[in-house]
Amino acid sequence: MINKDIRSYFPILNQEVNGYPLVYLDSAATSQKPVQVIEALRKYYEFDNSNVHRGVHTLGNRATESYEGAREKVRNFISxxxxxxVIFMRGTTxxxxxVAQSYGEANVQEGDEIVITYMEHHSNIIPWQQLAKEKGAILKYVDLEEDGTLSLEKVRATITQRTKIVSIMYVSNVLGTMNPIKEITQIAHENGAVMVVDGAQAAPHLRIDVQDLDCDFFAFSGHKMCGPTGIGVLYGKKELLEQMEPVEFGGEMIDFVGLYDSTWKELPWKFEGGTPIIAGAVGLAAAIDFLEEIGLDEIEKHEHELAAYAMDRMSTINGLTIYGPKDPGKRAGIVTFNVNDVHPHDLATVLDMNGIAVRAGHHCAQPLMKWLQVSATARASFYVYNSEEDIDRLVAGLSTAKEYFNDVF
Known part of the structure; x- marks a missing residue:
């Protein structure tokens, strides 16, 4: 287990909610921020705040160095x-x-196929729905196994020579399923398709090597990995990014503007229109430093252990159903569940009364809810600052909920 002292780096956790010490189990939605990230943001705004690339004064140079230094830090983080x-963007969405509006617009034609899965987040469904409608393409879904995992045989059966884009999440934000992205990428490439990876739930928790995965695009968000909101990253293979047109115009991304035509800067700046997300990049760099000091391998191990402990403890509660892989080694630190005859929102409300924060709802995954044959679920998601004691509090809170709802489950 990761040292419990790590919790002390997160000031927000040192508070009571409804008279109880806060137990935060909603990191899949957004993670909390350590003092190192908060201090990096404060220092930037207090001493270095300026626009980048444009000025020759000292503050402008400092800001530019910090911004481009953050890009190098991300490059190393994902290899x-x-x-x-490395393109800085507002987030995974x-x-x-x-990718859909630029690469997809230029390369998908009528009758082509786009392949995703039933477990995708809405952000990895709707762009492809819209592209398929516009182009007359076919949107195909890889069905899931009973335990919410992906079968490579079904992946091979779904991807064909007509497939132009395969876009799949690395880790499910509902089931916790860790998908075999490297193998799926190989299947996509064998059929001439590009591989897009939604890495929002993977980058904070796993060591990422985009060259080893060989994916063509990889997207993730800073706010789920101890960084600020409003900053994310699109990785793309250089040869593909060079062929793509920007989708946002003005400011930083231009090279020359004439009356009737304009040209764009080189990579990566041609995709970063307007004033970039400077402070966000600074905060993201500090978050990467923090996570790498702990070690991504240690983080993954810690979360597997927490998931195993949580599944073992929660399975003793009568009427509680856990969704996703039964093997904790096949899932990230996410446990999604329902309790008989209790709506997840009601359950989450009772837990909140005891200072325990979990997520309840469809988790921006309505097609998956339909596949699970439920309208909503409750979700506990873990990170570096969580411990077995937090899970014990969760189990105790669920017992309190049983009493509150008169033992209906």
């Missing part, structure tokens, strides 16, 4: 070949939409 392959 990209070049900083030209913007990154996936950019």
């Amino acid at each position: 990209a070949k070049s900083t030209q392959e 913007t990154a996936l939409n950019t």
